[in-house]
Amino acid sequence: MVRKMIAVIGGSECDEKGIELAEKLGEAIAKKGATLICGGRGGVMEAACRGAKKFNGLTIGLLPSLDKKDANSFVDIVIPTGLGYARNFIVAQAGDAVIAIAGSAGTLSEMAIAWFSDKPVIALESSGGWAKKLAGEAIDSRRTDVVHSASTPGEAVEIAFNVLGWE
Amino acid sequence: MVRKMIAVIGGSECDEKGIELAEKLGEAIAKKGATLICGGRGGVMEAACRGAKKFNGLTIGLLPSLDKKDANSFVDIVIPTGLGYARNFIVAQAGDAVIAIAGSAGTLSEMAIAWFSDKPVIALESSGGWAKKLAGEAIDSRRTDVVHSASTPGEAVEIAFNVLGWE
Amino acid sequence: MVRKMIAVIGGSECDEKGIELAEKLGEAIAKKGATLICGGRGGVMEAACRGAKKFNGLTIGLLPSLDKKDANSFVDIVIPTGLGYARNFIVAQAGDAVIAIAGSAGTLSEMAIAWFSDKPVIALESSGGWAKKLAGEAIDSRRTDVVHSASTPGEAVEIAFNVLGWE
Amino acid sequence: MVRKMIAVIGGSECDEKGIELAEKLGEAIAKKGATLICGGRGGVMEAACRGAKKFNGLTIGLLPSLDKKDANSFVDIVIPTGLGYARNFIVAQAGDAVIAIAGSAGTLSEMAIAWFSDKPVIALESSGGWAKKLAGEAIDSRRTDVVHSASTPGEAVEIAFNVLGWE
Numbered sequence A, B, C, D: 001m002v003r004k005m006i007a008v009i010g011g012s013e014c015d016e017k018g019i020e021l022a023e024k025l026g027e028a029i030a031k032k033g034a035t036l037i038c039g040g041r042g043g044v045m046e047a048a049c050r051g052a053k054k055f056n057g058l059t060i061g062l063l064p065s066l067d068k069k070d071a072n073s074f075v076d077i078v079i080p081t082g083l084g085y086a087r088n089f090i091v092a093q094a095g096d097a098v099i100a101i102a103g104s105a106g107t108l109s110e111m112a113i114a115w116f117s118d119k120p121v122i123a124l125e126s127s128g129g130w131a132k133k134l135a136g137e138a139i140d141s142r143r144t145d146v147v148h149s150a151s152t153p154g155e156a157v158e159i160a161f162n163v164l165g166w167e
Helices: A016-031 A044-054 A084-094 A105-116 A129-134 A153-164 B016-031 B044-054 B084-094 B105-116 B129-134 B153-164 C016-031 C044-054 C084-094 C105-116 C129-134 C153-164 D016-031 D044-054 D084-094 D105-116 D129-134 D153-164
Strands: A005-009 A035-038 A059-063 A077-080 A097-101 A121-124 A147-150 B005-009 B035-038 B059-063 B077-080 B097-101 B121-124 B147-150 C005-009 C035-038 C059-063 C077-080 C097-101 C121-124 C147-150 D005-009 D035-038 D059-063 D077-080 D097-101 D121-124 D147-150
Touching: A005 A016, A005 A044, A005 A084, A005 A105, A016 A035, A016 A044, A016 A097, A016 A153, A035 A044, A035 A084, A044 A059, A059 A084, A077 B084, A084 A105, A084 B077, A084 C084, A097 A105, A097 A129, A097 A153, A105 A121, A105 A129, A105 C105, A121 A129, A121 A153, A147 A153, B005 B016, B005 B044, B005 B084, B005 B105, B016 B035, B016 B044, B016 B097, B016 B153, B035 B044, B035 B084, B044 B059, B059 B084, B084 B105, B084 D084, B097 B105, B097 B129, B097 B153, B105 B121, B105 B129, B105 D105, B121 B129, B121 B153, B147 B153, C005 C016, C005 C044, C005 C084, C005 C105, C016 C035, C016 C044, C016 C097, C016 C153, C035 C044, C035 C084, C044 C059, C059 C084, C077 D084, C084 C105, C084 D077, C097 C105, C097 C129, C097 C153, C105 C121, C105 C129, C121 C129, C121 C153, C147 C153, D005 D016, D005 D044, D005 D084, D005 D105, D016 D035, D016 D044, D016 D097, D016 D153, D035 D044, D035 D084, D044 D059, D059 D084, D084 D105, D097 D105, D097 D129, D097 D153, D105 D121, D105 D129, D121 D129, D121 D153, D147 D153
Parallel strands: A005 A035, A005 A097, A035 A059, A059 A077, A097 A121, A121 A147, B005 B035, B005 B097, B035 B059, B059 B077, B097 B121, B121 B147, C005 C035, C005 C097, C035 C059, C059 C077, C097 C121, C121 C147, D005 D035, D005 D097, D035 D059, D059 D077, D097 D121, D121 D147
Antiparallel strands: none
16 A cells, blocks of 8 residues: 655754754654655765664665665664755655754755646744744645645644644 | 565566566566566566566566556556656665566666666666667776676576575 | 856846846847857746847757746757756856846746855846845845846846956 | 757777767867867866867766866866756767767667757767777667768768768
């Protein structure tokens, strides 16, 4: 059966608060039985995967490089793309919904990609960075309903499930 | 823990013999506990996924399109790349080994990609097509040991496990 | 000799003011002898190419599709990528500098890509859209000098030449 | 006006004979007024660009890396893709026809890509390598007319122009 998939985006460098939120987010995704997909590296990505594995969730990492060893140690399924940052496109596309934590320009590009793909984006406002700046903003006047704002990891996952009509 | 991954490549159109071999191949991969990754479409890909699901294997499909609905119904994890045939690169890279069944030009390109990535390629000789033509051939004089030839699906999986040093 | 290349990013849909600015931008790029690279489609991209051809500039279009016929009629060199929106990455990388006009989420993603690639981005503030919103903003605290704001097309090109140390 | 484009594919390492043929091929393409597109690196690619520049041809290089400095010194338009070997797909797509010289697995993959894209492929038989092995072969029974064999660079360009109906 097709797995429910949630993409987590956020930088490989992140402050302690972002890391904590990312870990809680991974836990929340796994508890709801969804699969977590991300860029497979450190920082937000590693913390989210670590959280998911605590609850026996399945984790997927789409690496920019061709070397499977570049994945963090909480990734179950390592997919080395060799596409560099263009792999951000695939991360954004692969999630049924995309949850953003903190983040700088790389995360912003992924949020923008998800937006113009009409994919639900949930910004974890409390994490700061671009997730905060864009939370609730109508990035494109034609798509004002695409962007959602959450204040906790649990709320972010709940919004994703609601928007997608999942149980 | 990082999953063992076997990529299966082969055309979306295929004769009956190729389909049967692909299904057996999927079964053999699942029985050994490996994850099957493929292009997610019909023909060889669908048959291999169907075989894997019979034995409760995990299946991943990297689609050329952006529409998750384009996946065959035996794919658990659907990754829509939007890259068109360039997704062939990622399929070839994602497997720890690549097993080819029958196939025309698309399959040949994937075999060539795996070769120049120094990834073990096992051609299922009995399936015909390019898999047969290239079985055992030294595609590049510097990499004569990369290409392997198998006569049954079970043997193909065994070769993959041996070459990779897996139990 | 390696050509000087300026990437122009902006939407395929755009109001009249953006179109006028884009055409002037194309003219300014061609007059300075630089090559214009863009996504090859309509709207801002077509207007910029049209402007460049008035002054005999060279124009390159990187299409999302595989069909060369999808290019606007002012593109000299048509490169069909088949990568969908992932071609945005290449557009942003191919310019020595990137100039943004108006634009919605697609343009925002390209600006963000240019930013995290440490490539000079010049936002044509007067054109509105995301170009305006991000003009002068420090998108990432580590890269505060990367973003430039221009009020006219001519000024945008001049900033690009200055930043790059071109005559 | 849209430029006529010929893609040249062949390895970055090549024997002297292949280099000579590649240079002559670049000359022949430029003399006929076509634009040469290639992977932008050394070996066959550099020799072909060098030949084209002797006759004032325009040369384009699609690099695997993100660093424009990786281009050979005869490339006019440097497009750094950051896609690694997946840039092979774009090289094959960007030519209206594809001419292959010598080559190992990388070249074979590009020939196969051109084939399944129904793009005319001309293999320079005299250069050896995969170009020779596949010259004239019906790589896929459904597309027996796609592959052409040429014995000299001039003949290869002439076949391309004939097949495409160019003057």
